[in-house]
Amino acid sequence: MQAAVLHAYDGAPESLRIEARSVPKPERGQVLVKMSAAPINPSDLMFLKGLYGVQKPLPVVPGWEGAGRVVATGDDWLSRMLLGKRVACAAPNQRDGTWAEYMLTSATRCVPLNDAIPDEQGAMLIVNPLTAWALIDIARKDGKRAFVQTAAASALGRMLLRLSQRFGLEGIHIVRRAEQAELLRTMGARHVLNSETPDFDARLRELCRQLDARIAFEAVSGMLAARVLKAMPKGSRLILYGALSESPVMADPRDLIFEQKRIEGFWLADWLAGRSVLGQIRLGKQVQHALGDLLRSEIAGKYPLREVHRALADYQASMTAGKRLIVMG
């Protein structure tokens, strides 16, 4: 099979090469997925540079999620049930990922796809939709009526916007460019702020006060986290779930000490691990139902596996334009 293989965690294009590899054989609890599509996500960019929360032994095939068909399984009932099925699948934590013609993964990391869902959307079912679902769930369980979010024009940010409209939550959506603000307004967002404008901090503080926004979903890190935390009322909670700036998270110590504001991390892998297998199956179904509208991702381009470098370059040049999918076969 053909696979994109990473040889060093340095982010250099020459460290990622297309190579021929033998097709792996599934053991007990495992399935072999013939991959059809896999997206590039910010977590993949971090992984390539060695900045992600997991580093796998090298050389390794990158890619954390995708979709395809189960073509072989281990000798156990759970894996055998998936034989022949189209699935959304997540890569194993220590072995090869989705940017290849075949991937071996655990049966528990697969979600069978409904006929109505094309592989291309199915390939993006896990990372962003489940996270958006989880974050909105956290806000609702915490009794919050309003939230702040950064990088709001991202695929996930747009899911948060649509979910908040569905569940009657107010969002304060922070972007960094005027075109992104316009995009969110056309989606019906009422409160959109551009962090690059001079009155940003004052307007954010005023909106947080007006809407009583005491929870923030922050994906940029660095100084933006400090600015958001400062603008929110006493006792607010900032949930850091991304680090798009690749900078350490900043905060004014006075906000933490005298204002009882808190910074927490969120990682989907941990959130899912805290749910029962039945709960995860139920969640997979709920998310699939919403994949056509509330939780859909825009696709800006499709690239054959051999053009993975072009896909990466195009994605990094314009992330807001939409996901770049690597398509196999």
Ligand SMILES: NC(=O)c1ccc[n+]([C@@H]2O[C@H](COP(=O)([O-])OP(=O)(O)OC[C@H]3O[C@@H](n4cnc5c(N)ncnc54)[C@H](OP(=O)(O)O)[C@@H]3O)[C@@H](O)[C@H]2O)c1
């Ligand atoms: N913790 C978890 O479990 C988890 C799970 C899923 C996703 N995430 C995180 O969710 C975030 C969004 O992911 P996605 O797939 O939805 O992203 P995406 O669709 O690729 O979009 C990324 C967005 O972030 C903007 N951006 C990039 N760098 C930025 C910076 N330094 N400052 C401000 N904005 C910046 C981009 O704007 P431009 O077009 O201007 O570059 C774009 O609008 C990422 O941080 C990702 O790691 C976390």
